Amino acid sequence: MMIDIGLIRHSWLLVAPVAEKVTMHFYGRLFSEYPQIRELFPPAMDVQRDRLLKALTQVVLSLENGEPLGDYLGQLARDHRKYGVRPEHYPALGHCLVAAMRANAHGAWLPAYDEAWMSAYRYISEVMIQAAEQDAVHAPPSWIGTVVSHEMRTHDIAVINVEPDQPYPFRAGQYATLQTGQWPKVWRPYSIANAPRHDNRLSFHVRAVPGGWVSTALVRHTQPGDIVLIGPPRGMFSLNDARTPHLVFLAGGTGLAPLKALVEESAWSPERPSIDLFHGVRHSSEAYDMHDLRRLRAQHKRLRIIQAVSDEPEHWPRHTAVDALEYHRVIPDGDVYVCGSPEMVRHTTARLLAMGVRGERVHSEFSGEAPSFVPS
Template sequence: MSIDIELIRRSWALVEPAADKVAMHFYAKLFADYPHIREMFPPAMDSQRDRLLRALTQVVLNLENVEGLGEYLGQLARDHRKYGVLPEHYPAVGRCLVIAMRANAGNAWRAVYDSAWIDAYQFIADVMVQAAEQESEYTPPSWTGVVVGHEMRTREVAVVTIEPDQPYPFKAGQYATLQTPHWPKVWRPYSIANAPRRDHRLTFHVRVVPGGWVSTALAHHTRVGGTVMLGPPRGSLLLERASTSHLIFIAGGTGLAPLKALIEESMWLPDRPSIDLFHGVRYAGDAYDLPDLRALRSHHRRLRVVKAVSDDPQEWRRESAVDALLNHRVALDGDIFVCGSPDMVQVTTSRLLHLGVPSRLIHTEFTPGAPTLVYS
């Protein structure tokens, strides 16, 4: 990789304070010069600009880690296939990106920065094109799925089961991006709540986000027989990351979904691990999946399920999932998987580290909702 990392970071420091302006300038230039590309994007561009900037930051911060950066870019490329991105689109994006940075850096921008970014973007484009071409040999850009199950478990949580038109190759713990007919070109990530099945069906736990386009459509405007689009599987919250035979799962709300999939997968292992699952909810009625969890426990003799209720005045004990873990005197000697909202994951991880749990034993998934470089 012939990239001058020092020049890239020096130039990025010039434009980072004006990052929002860079993103707006970039998209304005891209759509003005290449209007046909606009069709690939959703109508509202606010979240798209944020994803672009976070992706650029991710690239700049990981230039020394060629292997990790290549993996990240490869995943972006595989995911971008669902938007119809072709190799000929990359030069247009690179050109407009450099123009936008130069225009917002003021007089401090130097010609060598242009050259450095052209080299860096060529590397990015090469990796992404190659990854997309490899992926196209054995998987489609996206899948069409038929809704075969839809149940409102609470006023805010729906359990939706989808049958893809082709087998969907994923691992337990991963997630998919979904698009509904109500909001074309708008994709949102949802964890798959089951391990791979013979019938290829996928179940998702959808919490309605206030003002959320896709979550509201999935929960309140989607019916059995309707269709959705699925992007390729993503994520690394996998059981293979565990190094011990005792697993502790800490879920917040619908963060339960991928952990439930891991429990299902563990049942197939010859040496079934012992699992302590702590499901944290605000109110007792928010524990939307208790019957299914009890059924899992009846088949998984080394599974314990604990509901932790934090805010319900009707509960005699109000506690977080970590509080429940401590109150049940669970030994912190195993791998701990944490999934929930970003704030929940951050707070929980901090508490576990404070309790002396080694960071290598704490596993989280920060990629749902992660940035895509351009098209999202």
């Protein structure tokens, strides 16, 4: 299928400055023309109103990425089964998006733009529908998970272990979306903090975010025996991208979770890499996982752990994870994995590039991924 990326990008520039109006028009048209789609969304739309438009446009604008995007669309389609997305929903989204952009382009929208965008969405729909149909043969839309343990590690961080009702196939470094009984239809992503293991259990490090619906429910109102729903595994954060025998891991807060899973996986490798793990927290009381990390260090043999504390006046030196990297004169001569808040990842990546680390050697948890079509 021929898709004119140039036309798509040019037309998007017409409406990008009024993206909020496009979003409101899009949802109004979608829910009025296709009321059955409204049931896929949670009752309150304020948290996720803008995410769907961002997802739809980013995926189309990334169509030149070829095979990586195709793999991602397949993964996205498998994940969207948990929402109840059906084949007939895909063209509805594309139709309403094009109509919303056309209505807000101040008369500058051309018929050729319609065809370019719809051609792109027909392609996306075909890839995702086929992937979802193939996945339905051997996997459920979501897994029912039983909470087997819930341990408060700090005043706002809990380590939660969940046992899925069926085998849960994932790779170390991936994440899952969770739904709690308190918030039906509201899904939030959490990194899996362990590599696959024989008991099929998943560990999550969850910080209660102020105003966070799901995180607060998981940390404050969840106990052993409770049920959560688990979406299919997602993410491309893995040791498969590593090509060097020395790795540097930089974690901020609960960004430790996927890096811990990668350490666990590498401990089983006959040619395990040497790893310098820097875990940055604001206060020393937030170093919530030191017991498990020491256990991993004893098992791995080639793992060094350095705790960095940034905001505690009594602690010296006061460092972020990347500050500690420089302070300890560790040379990032191989692959570097970064995980934390978006701000932490941006700042750390910029510092690494300034040190001379090549961009392709810096891996972050959500790099190369587009958001989902149906908001999490």
